Amino acid sequence: MAKQAMCKRCQQKFEIKYIYTIQQFQYRKTPPYQWTVEFFAKQNIGEWDSFCESCIIHYQKISLDEFESIK
Numbered sequence: 388m389a390k391q392a393m394c395k396r397c398q399q400k401f402e403i404k405y406i407y408t409i410q411q412f413q414y415r416k417t418p419p420y421q422w423t424v425e426f427f428a429k430q431n432i433g434e435w436d437s438f439c440e441s442c443i444i445h446y447q448k449i450s451l452d453e454f455e456s457i458k
């Protein structure tokens with residue numbers, strides 16, 4: 388049986404190969420990754436927390452929205 392991970396946000400289990408973390412945000416241009424790490428730290432989310440695809444898309448959106456709103 389494939390190894391499973393659990394999404395920290397929605398608590399759904401999924402195959403470990405589909406795991407996402409906020410570390411993938413280091414590849415986007417805005418916001419800067421350092422800003423992103425601090426934004427999620429305030430929400431008690433660290434670089435090693437696991438998320439499913441739909442939850443990481445949610446976080447991608449709210450972090451970008453927050454960054455745009457404070458400019």
Ligand SMILES: [Zn+2]
Pocket residue numbers: 394395396397398399438439440441442443
């Ligand atoms: Zn999830």
